[in-house]
Amino acid sequence: MGLQGIKAIFFDLDNTLVDTAAAGRRAIEEVINVLQSEHHCDEEEARMICDKVQAKLLKECHDPSKMCITDLRIQHWEEAIQETKGGIANHHLAAECYFLWKTTRLQHLTLAEETRRMLSDLRKVVRLLLLTNGDTQTQREKIEACACQPYFDAIVVGGEQKEEKPASSIFHHCCELLGVQPEDCVMVGDSLDTDIQGGLNAGLKATIWINKAVTAPKGTFPLPHYIISSVLDLPGLLQNRKDTSLEINKVAGICSV
Known part of the structure; x- marks a missing residue:
């Protein structure tokens, strides 16, 4: 050879x-669909939340001695939802979005x-x-x-x-x-x-x-x-x-x- x-x-x-990027895009689309169908977000809001999360992931600096990656990424979703929709932080919705995104991405890897x-x-x-x-x-x-x-x-x-x-x-x-x-x-x-x-x-x-x-x-x-x-x-x-x-x-x- x-x-x-x-x-x-x-x-x-x-x-x-x-192709992690493609798997990630499919995962984001799944979250957008759920935010619209189950959580009363319009498409613009749903996409804005996901765009904010992706921006946070790109700038992510993770210290595993201070916080596990799961908690950090749920925090990304929580912040993105609050920044977009206002009001009090919705940890439950953030966790749902994170695990849906993560599971869907892994399924397509x-x-x-x-x-x-x-x-x-x-x-x-x-x-x-x-x-x-x-x-x-x-x-x-x-x-x-x-x-x-x-x-x-x-x-x-x-x-x-x-x-x-x-x-x-x-x-x-x-x-x-x-x-x-x-x-x-x-x-x-x-x-x-x-x-x-x-x-x-x-x-x-x-x-x-x-x-x-x-x-x-x-x-x-x-x-x-x-x-x-x-x-x-x-x-x-x-x-x-x-x-x-x-x-x-x-x-x-x-x-x-």
């Missing part, structure tokens, strides 16, 4: 192996059959590791929901470590788990700030950025070694090398930076 010189591939989870086949094929020749940032409870629930555990030699969740991506320490920890050196490893992910920067920080052999547009926007930083439009393009990228090493910015048939 042209994988000589590569001993391990690290994969991100969210929006790399599973699936590891596609073609992705399963790809991982199975790759694992015959290299070691595979799942490396995901985030709260332990949240990420472990996602991992269980998409049933991806059997496809990896190891799974590392950032919330369980001293540092998350892009810190080099978590990547070096992954290398130690697999008994490989950074220069033997490749990082595949959708985030420039965490996956690509982290792989560069740790001195991995190559970083592969998943970007649906395939071409990099002007001024892209950090600069990944390769760009593919889908994780399913990874085997083709590896197979198309004329030599046995991944060489920066030279991919046959695939636009790179």
Whole structure:
């Protein structure tokens, strides 16, 4: 497969192996429907509540020693409902919205059959590791929901470590788990700030950025070694090398930076 010189591939989870964004959108639409049908919100109010929650999630800073992720996220919904509708805080409604959102999102987090086949094929020749940032409870629930555990030699969740991506320490920890050196490893992910920067920080052999547009926007930083439009393009990228090493910015048939 042209994988000589590569001993391990690290994969991100969210929006790399599973479409978390799409699952999240379906979950939000379910909450909007319930707010309208059961809680006397008009569509504008329901969407405003959900928009506020999503904004809070994007800015979320979670310290598990102070509050569990469930309480924090119910608080997001409670604040969003009160900010939109006024009046006293409605903890019961907030909890209902949160658990509906969470349950629906997990139901729609699936590891596609073609992705399963790809991982199975790759694992015959290299070691595979799942490396995901985030709260332990949240990420472990996602991992269980998409049933991806059997496809990896190891799974590392950032919330369980001293540092998350892009810190080099978590990547070096992954290398130690697999008994490989950074220069033997490749990082595949959708985030420039965490996956690509982290792989560069740790001195991995190559970083592969998943970007649906395939071409990099002007001024892209950090600069990944390769760009593919889908994780399913990874085997083709590896197979198309004329030599046995991944060489920066030279991919046959695939636009790179």
